[in-house]
Structures are given as C-alpha cells and as structure tokens.
Amino acid sequence: MTITRSVAGVVAAVALCASLVSGCTEAAAPPPPPPRSEGSSMSGVPVAGDFGGSGGGTLQKATTLPTVDRRILKVSSLAARVEYESKSGIDGSRQVVSGSVFVPKGRPPPGGWPIIAMGHGTTGIQHDCGPSLWPNLLGASEAVATLINSGFLVTLPDYQGLGMYDTYHPYLDSTTVGYNMIDAVRAARKLVPDASNRWLAFGSSQGGQAAWAANELSGSYGSGLDLVGSASVAPAANVVGLADSAVAGTLTPEQASALQWVLVALKEEHPDLDLDDYRRGVVAEKWDVLSACVGPLVAERTAVTLQVTPDDLRPSSEEATDLLRQYLAEMSLPKVKANAPMLVLFGDMDKVVAPQWTVDAVRRACEMGNVMEAYSAPGRGHDDIDGAVALGWVNQRFANTAPNDSCTAPDGPVLPLSPKQWYEQ
Structure with missing residues (x-):
C-alpha cells in the first residue's frame, strides 16, 4: 500500500508531540487560555x-x-470530553479519569467505527495538564483531526491525574x-452506539509506553474488546537507565x-521516600518550578x-540508587x-529514551514470544520521526493482513528503517 504525504502527516504530527520534557505544543499557534475551573469541559453541554x-x-x-x-x-459529528472509571496500576484503586472522544461524520462502516486509542506524549504532571481541558488538546489536535477524517473514532485519554483534581499523575x-487506554475505549463505546469493538492502541513517547x-x-483486562495491534513511536518503555545515568552524571x-517528574510521582506513591537522597542544588531549590507545566512558574522553568x-x-548512595532502579523497573x-x-x-539518536534502552526492551519482548516489527530510524531523535510507515502498519492491522515479525528476522530483532519504508508498507 502506498502512503501519500498528506496521509503520512497523521502519524508525523503525533510524532512531533513526542517530547517527554516539553510536552506537545503546536508550532505558531498562540497558547490557549488556561482551564476555567476544575473539570472544565470548555463550556460544553451534556451528551447522552x-x-x-x-x-x-x-x-x-x-x-x-x-x-x-x-x-x-469540521470533521467530527461529535467532539466530547468524558470522565470514566479506570484503575490505578500502583495499588489497583478505583480512579476517575478524563479524556476526549471524537466521532467522524457520515455513516459508520459495517461493524461500526474502528477505534484508535491515542496515547499522548508528556504534557506535564499537574492537574491542568490534561489535553481535554485545552482547545488544541495540548498539541494533539492536528493528528486527531486527520485520524477522524480518515474514518477512525479517536479516543484520547488524559491519563490518571491529568484533567482531574482528586488524585495525582503516576x-x-x-x-x-x-488501564487508562483500555478503559477509554470502553467509555467511547458507551458514548457512541455505532462504535466497533475493534481497536488499535497508538502513541508516542509516554503515549508509546501507554x-x-x-x-x-489486553489479554487479562481487555475482555469484550478486539485489539488488532499497538503502534509505539519513540516509546518510554524501558526507563531503568535513568538511575544509572543519574549516578554516572550523564543525564541529558x-x-x-x-x-x-518521576520523583514527584514516586513521592506521592511512597510518602517515606526521602527526596533529598535524589535532589540538591538548583533542583532542590526550584522543585516547584521544575514541576510546573501551567501557571506563572512555567515562565521560569526553561x-x-x-x-x-x-x-x-545524583543519588546520594548505592542504596538510594538501588531503590530508584527498583521503582523504575x-x-x-x-x-x-x-x-x-x-x-x-x-530514532537511533534519541536523547530522551536512549536507543539502547529501547533495543533491550524489544529483545526482551521477543524472548517472551511477541510478534512485532521494530525499526530504528537512522539520524532521527525523539520527536522528529516521520511516522508514515506506522500508518501503513495500522491500516494493515484493521485489514487483517498477516503481520511481519522482526523478532525472527536474520538481522533482527531491530531493523534499520530504510528510506523506501517511509512511504511504502
């Protein structure tokens, strides 16, 4: 199947939202106004x-x-903010998570609208950092619009603690x-009677992890749904190396x-964690500034x-390093x-998730018996990957085409992505 540049822009746009650090903002777009209040739905009206x-x-x-x-x-018959039940991966507790659901115009295909659950890249860790609270979805709106126009129902979970004010973001x-991704699909189907049970998980960076x-x-938690595949661009899959890099003083x-931001979350999960084992200098002094994604402190953050x-x-001791490594694992x-x-x-030049960390995760996944295609894009970093090849792969999954498997390839499990593969799949 040949992929045109206009269609390729779908995943490329998402890839531009991959940054773990700065989040997603649309180039040349003015910043949106801050959310007006807790649980704001941008002055919407109830949806049946x-x-x-x-x-x-x-x-x-x-x-x-x-x-x-x-x-x-312009391309949606429904654009809605939803709040739905999910659960914590930390302690299994019930959580209410927010997100958004977008339905194409026109009649659904036989079997209902196919669903893409889109995992967004890091937008921050504060409550106001949920994409559903912002008109531009914190940078995801262009990709969402193109996916809708391509005939997919799109659900975009905010993730626990982003967009809701009675919990934190782990x-x-x-x-x-x-969990949040799977339950977003369930919520979308409860909102949209014409939604299919066939879905695909797609995301970049933190969304690639999701x-x-x-x-x-999905095997143990996704009952009632038919997952056709997952596509992860620059995924934050294996992050254990953050501990070793912190010790070595080589963190980018x-x-x-x-x-x-991980340490902020860990303190919520483990109140007895001594943050001073992991912070000093300007990090300790400006902790609140570094934690900000909205509000007056953001101006200082960069x-x-x-x-x-x-x-x-740098962790203060070997014991502190081992504990951090355990939590990251x-x-x-x-x-x-x-x-x-x-x-x-x-990308083989990723400075956020080191390429070797991803290679190691892919190798372990292959050893578990997964069917997967894994590609390293030469000369690419974390947020500049042309995702055209990913969209072709997505379409193949919904078409029930037999997948390839780089785990069993002679030069696998990670293969170099050739220029031809940017446009053909």
Missing part, C-alpha cells in the same frame, strides 16, 4: 450515553467540546496508563527533567532546567507477552 453499569470504562460524565480546534469540529507508570502497556494488559537535560548540573540529581516494559501484533519505531 450509557451511564449505567460499573467497573472499568463506566461513563461518569460526557459534555461537548464546542471550543476545541476548528479542524476537529508519571511513567506503564500499568496505569495501559500503547505498548495496553497491548500487554531532557532525561533530567523526566527524572524530576531557564532553571538549563542550570541543572549532573550532581543535582516496576514502571518499565515489557512485563508479559502482548496479546496482539506490535510496531515499535524509534
């Missing part, structure tokens, strides 16, 4: 849906998104975001910012990030064999 039942995906609330990006409104915990985790969890500025030295995030992937084919695409 199935609010009965219990358990994961149960709808709690649904309202229209009248001020969302006009590119989305940053980079793969199990939590995996898509991968959703695939692994991007990794330093990611680690600081300048403060540039002042961080290797010693500012619990967040990382793979954990179990995935339930559907996988695509993993990453």
Whole structure:
C-alpha cells in the first residue's frame, strides 16, 4: 500500500508531540487560555450515553467540546470530553479519569467505527495538564483531526491525574496508563452506539509506553474488546537507565527533567521516600518550578532546567540508587507477552529514551514470544520521526493482513528503517 504525504502527516504530527520534557505544543499557534475551573469541559453541554453499569470504562460524565480546534469540529459529528472509571496500576484503586472522544461524520462502516486509542506524549504532571481541558488538546489536535477524517473514532485519554483534581499523575507508570487506554475505549463505546469493538492502541513517547502497556494488559483486562495491534513511536518503555545515568552524571537535560517528574510521582506513591537522597542544588531549590507545566512558574522553568548540573540529581548512595532502579523497573516494559501484533519505531539518536534502552526492551519482548516489527530510524531523535510507515502498519492491522515479525528476522530483532519504508508498507 502506498502512503501519500498528506496521509503520512497523521502519524508525523503525533510524532512531533513526542517530547517527554516539553510536552506537545503546536508550532505558531498562540497558547490557549488556561482551564476555567476544575473539570472544565470548555463550556460544553451534556451528551447522552450509557451511564449505567460499573467497573472499568463506566461513563461518569460526557459534555461537548464546542471550543476545541476548528479542524476537529469540521470533521467530527461529535467532539466530547468524558470522565470514566479506570484503575490505578500502583495499588489497583478505583480512579476517575478524563479524556476526549471524537466521532467522524457520515455513516459508520459495517461493524461500526474502528477505534484508535491515542496515547499522548508528556504534557506535564499537574492537574491542568490534561489535553481535554485545552482547545488544541495540548498539541494533539492536528493528528486527531486527520485520524477522524480518515474514518477512525479517536479516543484520547488524559491519563490518571491529568484533567482531574482528586488524585495525582503516576508519571511513567506503564500499568496505569495501559488501564487508562483500555478503559477509554470502553467509555467511547458507551458514548457512541455505532462504535466497533475493534481497536488499535497508538502513541508516542509516554503515549508509546501507554500503547505498548495496553497491548500487554489486553489479554487479562481487555475482555469484550478486539485489539488488532499497538503502534509505539519513540516509546518510554524501558526507563531503568535513568538511575544509572543519574549516578554516572550523564543525564541529558531532557532525561533530567523526566527524572524530576518521576520523583514527584514516586513521592506521592511512597510518602517515606526521602527526596533529598535524589535532589540538591538548583533542583532542590526550584522543585516547584521544575514541576510546573501551567501557571506563572512555567515562565521560569526553561531557564532553571538549563542550570541543572549532573550532581543535582545524583543519588546520594548505592542504596538510594538501588531503590530508584527498583521503582523504575516496576514502571518499565515489557512485563508479559502482548496479546496482539506490535510496531515499535524509534530514532537511533534519541536523547530522551536512549536507543539502547529501547533495543533491550524489544529483545526482551521477543524472548517472551511477541510478534512485532521494530525499526530504528537512522539520524532521527525523539520527536522528529516521520511516522508514515506506522500508518501503513495500522491500516494493515484493521485489514487483517498477516503481520511481519522482526523478532525472527536474520538481522533482527531491530531493523534499520530504510528510506523506501517511509512511504511504502
């Protein structure tokens, strides 16, 4: 199947939202106004849906998104913000998660609208950092609009703690975001009677981790749904190396910012964690600034990030390093064999998720018996990957085409992505 540049822009646009550190912002677009209040739905009105039942995906609330990006409104029959039940990957507790659902115009195909659960890249760790609270979906709106126009129902979970104010965001915990992705699909089907049960998980960076985790969890948690595959661009799958890099003083500025946000989450999960074992200097002094993604502190954040030295995030002892490594391993992937084919695409110059970390994750996933295609894009980093090859792979999964498997390839499990593969798949 040949992929035109206009269609290829779908995944390329998502890949541009991959940064673990700065989140996703649309180039040349003015910053949106801040959310007006807790649980804001941008002045929407209630949407009818199935609010009965219990358990994961149960709808709690649904309202229209009248001020969302006009590119989305132009191609959607429904744009809604939803709140739905999911659960924590940390302690299994019930959580209410927010997100958004977008339905194409026109009649659904036989079997209903195919669903793409789109995992967004890091937008921050504060409550106001949920994409559903912002007209431009914090940079995801262009990709969402193109996917809708291509005939997919799109659901975009905010993830636990982003968009809701009665919990926290367990940053980079793969199990939590995996649950959130699966339950977002369930919630979308309760909102949209014409939705199919066939779906695909797609995401980049933190969203790539979410898509991968959703695939692994779908066998035990995804009953009633038919997952056709997962596509992960620059996934934050294996992040254990953050501990070793912190000890060695080799964290890139991007990794330093990611680690600081991880530590914020870990303190929520483990109140007895002594943060001073992992922070000093400007990191300790400007902790609140470095944690910000919205509000007045954001203006200082970039300048403060540039002042961080290797010693500012170096663990204080071998014991502290081992504990951090343990927590990062619990967040990382793979954990179990995935339930559907996988695509993993990453740059060989990624300065956020080191390429070797992803290679190691792919190798372990292959050893578990996964069917996957894994490609390293020469000369590419974390957020500049042309995702055309990913869209071709997505279309093949919905068409029931037999997947390839780089795990069994002579030069696998990770193959170099050739220029021809940018446009043909």
